[in-house]
Amino acid sequence: MTSETDVLVVGAGPTGLVLALWLTRLGARVRIVDRLAEPATTTRALAVQARTLELYRQIGIADACTQHMLRLHVFSWRPEFSRAGVLRDAVYLVRPDGYVALASRQGGAAAIASYLVARTLAPGKRA
Numbered sequence: 777m778t779s780e781t782d783v784l785v786v787g788a789g790p791t792g793l794v795l796a797l798w799l800t801r802l803g804a805r806v807r808i809v810d811r812l813a814e815p816a817t818t819t820r821a822l823a824v825q826a827r828t829l830e831l832y833r834q835i836g837i838a839d840a841c842t843q844h845m846l847r848l849h850v851f852s853w854r855p856e857f858s859r860a861g862v863l864r865d866a867v868y869l870v871r872p873d874g875y876v877a878l879a880s881r882q883g884g885a886a887a888i889a890s891y892l893v894a895r896t897l898a899p900g901k902r903a
Contacts, residue, residue: 781807
């Protein structure tokens with residue numbers, strides 16, 4: 777680090793970038809280094825936890841994030857779901873009109889990301 781840098785942030789993923797933004801707003805001189813030579817073209821943070829959103833609100837970026845988010849709902853499994861054809865440990869992407877756009881037993885978050893990227897609903901390379 778040089779005398780012009782107070783903090784060196786290693787990693788330009790979601791955590792490193794938010795940390796750098798936070799420190800900059802507190803007056804620290806920050807330098808970010810990452811192993812990639814250019815910005816990533818795919819998501820590196822598929823979900824944002826409630827506590828993270830609270831921190832985003834404190835630094836003024838929560839509204840920008842929530843405008844572009846896809847809300848995920850998680851529910852506890854009950855045996856009667858299988859009678860309705862809902863599989864345990866599967867991922868379902870349900871449109872607002874109730875249509876099931878994706879159901880996958882493999883892939884989890886990666887399956888959702890791939891589905892959204894393929895339909896240009898999320899940034900990244902087309903599948």
